[in-house]
Amino acid sequence: MKLKQLAVSAVIAVAALTATGIALGDAGSGEASPIYGVKLPDGYRQWALIAPAQEAEPLNELRAVLGNDLAIKAYQDSTLPFPDGTVLVKLAWKHSQSPEFEPASIPGAATTVQVMVKDSRKYAATGGWGFGRFINGKPADEAQHQTCFACHQARVQNHDFVFTRFAQ
Numbered sequence: 132m133k134l135k136q137l138a139v140s141a142v143i144a145v146a147a148l149t150a151t152g153i154a155l156g157d158a159g160s161g162e163a164s165p166i167y168g169v170k171l172p173d174g175y176r177q178w179a180l181i182a183p184a185q186e187a188e189p190l191n192e193l194r195a196v197l198g199n200d201l202a203i204k205a206y207q208d209s210t211l212p213f214p215d216g217t218v219l220v221k222l223a224w225k226h227s228q229s230p231e232f233e234p235a236s237i238p239g240a241a242t243t244v245q246v247m248v249k250d251s252r253k254y255a256a257t258g259g260w261g262f263g264r265f266i267n268g269k270p271a272d273e274a275q276h277q278t279c280f281a282c283h284q285a286r287v288q289n290h291d292f293v294f295t296r297f298a299q
């Protein structure tokens with residue numbers, strides 16, 4: 132009887148884990164990124180701002196990093212590592228000059244949307260993060276996805292592989 136109960140609990144636990152994996156990895160719409168299978172998350176454009184950033188030449192871009200509710204809560208509570216289900220999205224645009232007011236920098240054409248999804252089990256080999264880079268809504272090629280983790284690992288391993296800090 133005891134053994135049978137154990138077996139039943141094990142099956143339930145595995146089913147729950149599998150369901151979580153599917154929910155985290157497959158949430159979103161459109162094509163999935165190579166290697167990681169990350170999609171553009173639904174409704175990300177309405178997510179809260181974590182911080183803006185500016186990148187010098189040659190990219191010369193303005194950026195904004197947004198997070199889902201779990202991400203924002205983790206930042207507020209200084210939770211590290213970020214919990215499973217955290218999703219971070221980075222929007223990027225060409226840096227352009229306001230035609231109406233010269234000293235002002237404004238976003239020009241959109242360039243990429245980049246996504247990081249936390250699922251410590253599914254993405255155990257890359258610090259628990261799955262990566263996706265999208266151009267016009269389509270995932271970039273596999274070669275580009277091979278670069279993501281290496282740079283984040285080299286620079287911000289001590290901050291759960293995440294560069295962006297919350298801008299108060």
Ligand code: HEC
Pocket residue numbers: 184185186194196219220221245246247262263264275276278279280282283292293294295296
């Ligand atoms: C050469 C270094 C480098 C590579 C390669 C790189 N990133 Fe990043 N990433 C950064 C930096 C620096 C930031 C901080 C924000 C900024 O300056 O744009 C960042 C920020 C991010 C963010 C916002 C969360 C955070 O860590 O701040 C996401 C999402 C992201 N990158 C996804 C990707 C994806 C997807 C790839 C691969 C397609 C990738 N990155 C490749 C350097 C890199």
